[in-house]
Amino acid sequence: MQALVHDPESPSSLRRAEVPDPLPGPHEALIAVAAAAFNFLDLAYADAMHGVGGVPGEDAAGVVVEAAADGSGPPAGTRVASFAMGGALAGRRAVATADLGVVPDGVDLVVAAALPAAGVTALRAVRRLGTVLGRRVLVTGASGGVGRFAVQLAALAGAHVVAHVGSAPRGAGLRELGAAEVITDLDGVAPVRGVVENVGGPLLTAAVTLLAEGGVALSVGQASGQPSTIDFEAERRRGGHRAIEVFTVDTGYAGFGGDIEELLGLVAAGRLDPQIGWRGSWDRAVEAAEALRARKVAGKAVVEIGTV
Numbered sequence: 001m002q003a004l005v006h007d008p009e010s011p012s013s014l015r016r017a018e019v020p021d022p023l024p025g026p027h028e029a030l031i032a033v034a035a036a037a038f039n040f041l042d043l044a045y046a047d048a049m050h051g052v053g054g055v056p057g058e059d060a061a062g063v064v065v066e067a068a069a070d071g072s073g074p075p076a077g078t079r080v081a082s083f084a085m086g087g088a089l090a091g092r093r094a095v096a097t098a099d100l101g102v103v104p105d106g107v108d109l110v111v112a113a114a115l116p117a118a119g120v121t122a123l124r125a126v127r128r129l130g131t132v133l134g135r136r137v138l139v140t141g142a143s144g145g146v147g148r149f150a151v152q153l154a155a156l157a158g159a160h161v162v163a164h165v166g167s168a169p170r171g172a173g174l175r176e177l178g179a180a181e182v183i184t185d186l187d188g189v190a191p192v193r194g195v196v197e198n199v200g201g202p203l204l205t206a207a208v209t210l211l212a213e214g215g216v217a218l219s220v221g222q223a224s225g226q227p228s229t230i231d232f233e234a235e236r237r238r239g240g241h242r243a244i245e246v247f248t249v250d251t252g253y254a255g256f257g258g259d260i261e262e263l264l265g266l267v268a269a270g271r272l273d274p275q276i277g278w279r280g281s282w283d284r285a286v287e288a289a290e291a292l293r294a295r296k297v298a299g300k301a302v303v304e305i306g307t308v
């Protein structure tokens with residue numbers, strides 16, 4: 001099959017190549033991939049995650065061509081979206097049936113491909129904050145994939161969402177998605193009960209000082225590449241109790257399929273917008289990856305792979 005493989009010598013470390021078809025394990029279905037999304041992971045950590053010649057990509061949507069041998073999951077012909085570590089940017093993908101969600105009629109496979117990694121991360125992060133109804137929630141990196149879903153999902157849960165972006169133009173559209181405030185600076189921001197922090201560096205440092213009593217700050221990502229300094233002694237002197245937590249999407253992992261279907265249901269109901277900021281053929285994958293790396297994509301970059 002054709003695939004995009006990780007090759008540090010190629011532009012954006014991506015090269016089209018002929019690779020062997022994946023061999024599904026007993027609990028895996030084989031999918032003909034229609035569309036796949038890029039994630040920050042694919043660009044920042046491909047060397048460590050996939051190695052040279054490996055196929056990157058967490059998110060793929062398509063049609064089941066071979067149901068899992070153990071009888072789990074949907075039959076051949078079902079339209080699905082999937083989330084797994086690697087293998088999405090290819091004509092075929094073998095994926096555990098626990099990590100598949102069935103795509104409802106009326107939801108395009110390109111739209112479905114935008115949801116899994118960023119959407120499930122945002123969904124689980126917002127849930128992790130606990131009850132946010134009427135409470136202030138800060139989302140940083142709000143212009144990106146996880147950020148645009150987190151803004152929408154926190155707003156859906158009833159939060160007063162404060163969306164932080166790197167520059168004013170990157171905040172375009174966030175109010176329409178439910179953000180009550182769109183800011184480029186944390187100075188003077190009123191206390192927040194929850195933080196979904198995607199950027200790291202000084203932003204996490206500053207966000208922690210904004211936490212109200214009982215609040216929780218989730219370190220979801222470090223898109224800036226910068227570590228953060230937290231003054232725990234100063235936090236202790238503030239008194240009360242607040243939590244600073246390292247968040248990973250697979251904590252308590254029991255398959256991603258259920259959450260993918262929840263997100264697809266919200267999209268089908270018109271309550272969640274996939275925020276596809278770049279869409280095109282996988283012949284233009286390098287362009288998509290470079291736009292994402294340059295912070296020029298509002299939300300997700302999705303490449304069309306097959307015709308299913």
Ligand SMILES: NC(=O)c1ccc[n+]([C@@H]2O[C@H](COP(=O)([O-])OP(=O)(O)OC[C@H]3O[C@@H](n4cnc5c(N)ncnc54)[C@H](OP(=O)(O)O)[C@@H]3O)[C@@H](O)[C@H]2O)c1
Binds near residue numbers: 144164295
């Ligand atoms: N914990 C987990 O399980 C988990 C799961 C998925 C993703 N993540 C992490 O979450 C973070 C966000 O992922 P994503 O898919 O939303 O990424 P993305 O779509 O690329 O968005 C990242 C956002 O971070 C901001 N940013 C600030 N400094 C940046 C820099 N130096 N380089 C790139 N972006 C920078 C950008 O906003 P502005 O342009 O407005 O500044 C950008 O929109 C990443 O660190 C990713 O690794 C973690």
